[in-house]
Structures are given as structure tokens and as C-alpha cells.
Amino acid sequence: MLALALARRAFHLVGVRQFFVHAHHSRAVLHDPMDPITAVQQRGFHGLALTPARQCTLYERWATRYDIHPHEAFFGLAALLHAAAITELRRFTDADIDPDRPSVRFPGRSVHLPRDSATWRALQRCREHRRRLGTGNRHLLVTRFTRTHHGPAGAAHVRDSLAPAGLLPRVLRSTRPLALADELDVKILTVCLGMSSAGVAHYRPYPKLTRPV
Numbered sequence: 001m002l003a004l005a006l007a008r009r010a011f012h013l014v015g016v017r018q019f020f021v022h023a024h025h026s027r028a029v030l031h032d033p034m035d036p037i038t039a040v041q042q043r044g045f046h047g048l049a050l051t052p053a054r055q056c057t058l059y060e061r062w063a064t065r066y067d068i069h070p071h072e073a074f075f076g077l078a079a080l081l082h083a084a085a086i087t088e089l090r091r092f093t094d095a096d097i098d099p100d101r102p103s104v105r106f107p108g109r110s111v112h113l114p115r116d117s118a119t120w121r122a123l124q125r126c127r128e129h130r131r132r133l134g135t136g137n138r139h140l141l142v143t144r145f146t147r148t149h150h151g152p153a154g155a156a157h158v159r160d161s162l163a164p165a166g167l168l169p170r171v172l173r174s175t176r177p178l179a180l181a182d183e184l185d186v187k188i189l190t191v192c193l194g195m196s197s198a199g200v201a202h203y204r205p206y207p208k209l210t211r212p213v
Helices: 006-025 052-064 070-082 086-091 117-133 155-165 169-181 186-193 197-201
Strands: none
Touching: 052 070, 052 117, 070 086, 070 117, 070 155, 070 169, 086 155, 155 169, 169 186, 186 197
């Protein structure tokens, strides 16, 4: 199993090693055969990422088209331009908007982001959509299910909203941090994105393993 599944070798080795440690302590075996076996675990990002051309196409879709749902446009632009995570988008409320600057601060971050015109327009469209629903829910992204209470929309709403663009949220979310981690210092990113050092370090790219979409 360890020889055939190289990509999962480190994962499987943990379970096998635990079994033989228990067997050795129980004296079922005299020697732990797993002791000399190791598996180097690949670190860093090696998932899917959007190509620059695909990013431009999506930006054009979300910034210029008004026939798509405002939630899709805001999800897309916030993640594509500002590396917004699903949790940050779901928890976003009016309190995170500073109309005087004007800027926004995604929940969990300490840094206010100056507005860009495309994201700001999408945000205002979301507020207008919420107004038409006639709800007291102060979250920006209100659905027909959350209009009757004050909780945030579910994570599935983000996935469903991006489906018309043919995207998975994790692919869109990974693209911006991946580019920033290759250009900026880790300490700067931890402050800007509200992430841990380990979380930011995960996006250090391994070019041979990163697959464009």
C-alpha cells in the first residue's frame, strides 16, 4: 500500500505506524518494522489555480455584466481581487463597511481595504438586493432562507452562487493568495489576510505541482 500510493504515503504511514507501536507495546511483535520507514510529506500549495487569462475573463464577467446575480459578482470579485475566504464573505455585515473612507474590512482582518470600483458596485448591488427582500438581517449576503432571521448564509450558498461561472470556491480562493505569497513577505500577508503564518506558508507554490485551470 505504501509503495503503490505514493501521494498518500505519509497519510497511510501514520495509521500503520500507530498499529505497530501498539502491537510492539502489547508484545504481539518483538520488533517494530515501521521504525526505519519514512515518508517525506510535500509542503506548500500544489492544487488548482486560475490562469491569468481565465482571471481576466472572470473579472470582465463580474465587473461589467448586470444580468448575473449580485452575490456571484461580489463573491467572485472579493475572492479574485482581495483573497476573501468563504467564512469572511458569509459573515460580512454593514459594520464592515466604512462609507467615509470608503473601504471595507473583511471579518477576522485588521486591515481596511480601499475600495475598487468593481467590488464596490457589486457590494451596492448586494445591498439593493437585500433591501428588496425586506429583511432585518444585516449580513450583506441574504438569501430567501436567511431573510427571516439574523444568521449568515450557509457555505453552500457560496458554492451555488459561483456555479454559473463554472467555478469551485476553493479554486477561486486559492488563486489570489498563491500570487501574493510568491511576491510578498509572509509577515505582511498574515496581517493583510488575517491568516496564520502556517496558513500563508501553505500557498508557497511548487510550480511542477500547481495545475492551472
